[in-house]
Amino acid sequence: MPIEIPDVVVDRLPLYYRLLSRLDAEGRAVVSSQELGEELGVTPAQIRKDLSYFGRFGKQGRGYSVSRLQEELKAILGLDGRWKVIVIGIGRLGRAIASYPGFEGQGFDVIALYDAAPNLIGTEIEGQRVRDVTALEDDLKKTAVDIGVVAVPGEFAQDVVDTLVDAGVNAILNYTPNRVQTPPGVEVRHINPVLFLQSMTYHLRQRRSS
Amino acid sequence: MPIEIPDVVVDRLPLYYRLLSRLDAEGRAVVSSQELGEELGVTPAQIRKDLSYFGRFGKQGRGYSVSRLQEELKAILGLDGRWKVIVIGIGRLGRAIASYPGFEGQGFDVIALYDAAPNLIGTEIEGQRVRDVTALEDDLKKTAVDIGVVAVPGEFAQDVVDTLVDAGVNAILNYTPNRVQTPPGVEVRHINPVLFLQSMTYHLRQRRSS
Numbered sequence: 001m002p003i004e005i006p007d008v009v010v011d012r013l014p015l016y017y018r019l020l021s022r023l024d025a026e027g028r029a030v031v032s033s034q035e036l037g038e039e040l041g042v043t044p045a046q047i048r049k050d051l052s053y054f055g056r057f058g059k060q061g062r063g064y065s066v067s068r069l070q071e072e073l074k075a076i077l078g079l080d081g082r083w084k085v086i087v088i089g090i091g092r093l094g095r096a097i098a099s100y101p102g103f104e105g106q107g108f109d110v111i112a113l114y115d116a117a118p119n120l121i122g123t124e125i126e127g128q129r130v131r132d133v134t135a136l137e138d139d140l141k142k143t144a145v146d147i148g149v150v151a152v153p154g155e156f157a158q159d160v161v162d163t164l165v166d167a168g169v170n171a172i173l174n175y176t177p178n179r180v181q182t183p184p185g186v187e188v189r190h191i192n193p194v195l196f197l198q199s200m201t202y203h204l205r206q207r208r209s210s
Numbered sequence: 211m212p213i214e215i216p217d218v219v220v221d222r223l224p225l226y227y228r229l230l231s232r233l234d235a236e237g238r239a240v241v242s243s244q245e246l247g248e249e250l251g252v253t254p255a256q257i258r259k260d261l262s263y264f265g266r267f268g269k270q271g272r273g274y275s276v277s278r279l280q281e282e283l284k285a286i287l288g289l290d291g292r293w294k295v296i297v298i299g300i301g302r303l304g305r306a307i308a309s310y311p312g313f314e315g316q317g318f319d320v321i322a323l324y325d326a327a328p329n330l331i332g333t334e335i336e337g338q339r340v341r342d343v344t345a346l347e348d349d350l351k352k353t354a355v356d357i358g359v360v361a362v363p364g365e366f367a368q369d370v371v372d373t374l375v376d377a378g379v380n381a382i383l384n385y386t387p388n389r390v391q392t393p394p395g396v397e398v399r400h401i402n403p404v405l406f407l408q409s410m411t412y413h414l415r416q417r418r419s420s
Contacts, residue, residue: 005412007251008218014408041217077408078415085407096303097403101364102387106404107411146414147407154311170417171410173403177312187413189406193307193383194316196399197295197357198224198287200381201317202215203397204356205288207380 005053012050013077015040020070032063082107084145088160089152090115090130093175097149098126108147112139116152133160140167147171154178161188215263222260223287225250230280242273292317294355298370299362300325300340303385307359308336318357322349326362343370350377357381364388371398 019039023031033044033051040047051064054072074080085108087098098110113125114133121132131139140163148164150157150172157176164172171187174180182188229249233241243254243261250257261274264282284290295318297308308320323335324343331342341349350373358374360367360382367386374382381397384390392398 010412011409013412014405017408018405076412076415078411078418079408081411081415083407083411083414091306092302092309093306096301096306099302100387100403102402102404103407106408108404108407147410149403171407171414173406173410177310185417187410189410191401191403191406192312193310193359193401194312194318195224195228196383196401197293197313197318197381198227198289198316199221200357200383200397200399201288201291201293202220202223202286204293204381205286205291207395208288 009050009053012040012042013073016050017070017073017077017079020066020073023066024070028066030063031066031069036064079107082109083147084143085110085147085149086112086114086145087149087151088114088133088136088164089150089156089175090117090120090125091151091153094149094151095125097151097175098128111143111145116156136160137163137167140164140169145169147173149173149175150180151175219260219263222250222252223283226260227280227283227287227289230276230283233276234280238276240273241276241279246274289317292319293357294353295320295357295359296322296324296355297359297361298324298343298346298374299360299366299385300327300330300335301361301363304359304361305335307361307385308338321353321355326366346370347373347377350374350379355379357383359383359385360390361385 016036019036033047036047037044054076085103087094087110090098090113098113103110110128113128113130114136115121115130116133120130123130148169150160152160154176155178157174157178158180161172161180161182165182165186170185172180172182174188174190177192180188226246229246243257246257247254264286295313297304297320300308300323308323313320320338323338323340324346325331325340326343330340333340358379360370362370364386365388367384367388368390371382371390371392375392375396380395382390382392384398384400387402390398
């Protein structure tokens with residue numbers, strides 16, 4: 001039975017994994033919760049608590065084994081497998097996403113691109129022929145897809161997400177400014193630059209007023 | 211003296227603000243921590259704790275005033291002001307960012323675009339003439355900028371960030387896959403789609419194995 005890990009902790013795991021991969025590449029064998037905390041901007045106590053969800057990796061006073069923790073996180077995050085990704089909406093943003101370096105190396109295979117624009121359909125982008133978005137539903141019946149990346153204009157976001165979810169796609173990365181509704185059990189992440197800017201202006205404001 | 215609010219809480223504030231704006235637009239006067247929690251996927255106890263950093267907004271058993279909480283968050287997040295944003299790197303991603311709907315309405319003014327490509331410099335994009343990135347340092351001496359959005363190829367990220375930070379830009383939104391180093395006091399947010407995908411594959415893996 002899987003352990004129930006809080007979402008805020010799950011969202012930090014990729015950061016741990018990335019940091020551990022870097023330390024591993026640098027030849028480091030052991031790392032302390034202190035150092036992990038400094039690198040990630042959280043307290044050592046929080047690090048120990050986060051990692052305790054996965055059992056006892058660290059030995060009191062001796063730190064964590066970099067390679068062992070990295071391997072465990074890799075398995076927990078499902079990064080020892082490969083995941084089929086499609087991108088819907090091949091405007092500027094969609095193309096930028098489709099050509100993002102680092103997907104493949106992390107187990108994410110972009111297997112198809114979709115758009116609604118006649119001048120794009122059938123053209124080749126990043127080595128893939130752009131498919132007509134009207135074929136999406138049928139395509140999903142033939143080939144199971146793990147993750148749908150949605151980069152269509154906001155007003156089409158919900159329709160596309162509905163098609164994906166109805167066809168059994170359980171993970172959606174939504175790049176549109178629009179919120180989308182999904183049934184329970186579907187994972188949605190929303191990349192909205194405004195939210196990132198707002199979390200920084202808090203700090204800028206503190207500085208201005210101090 | 212500003213209150214010290216944990217970063218994880220600060221990062222949730224824009225989500226609260228967006229939700230409250232929606233509720234306000236729908237004509238809602240009061241909202242409970244229960245409902246806020248359901249909408250945002252955190253526990254009501256966490257909601258009450260988060261909001262307690264800003265004083266007593268809620269009355270026991272009566273919920274929060276939507277408009278009052280929204281106004282307070284707006285001030286806390288600095289969204290009652292305007293912020294000068296520049297975008298460096300006007301490739302596909304940079305253009306998509308520069309044309310993102312919703313910046314202006316949230317107080318973010320994209321005041322300049324920069325690139326290094328001779329065929330882009332001087333062209334007009336989103337109503338702005340693209341400037342030569344070699345002019346960045348001088349431009350920043352003349353016009354203070356609040357936030358730099360970096361969408362250059364990864365290998366140039368650190369150089370651009372150094373130029374921004376040296377010129378007093380204290381907030382960086384980094385869209386490159388590369389990590390950047392900044393001195394203490396500079397806010398950096400990193401938008402890396404791989405990290406979002408990885409936080410979803412955790413859940414997909416749990417489902418596959420259950």
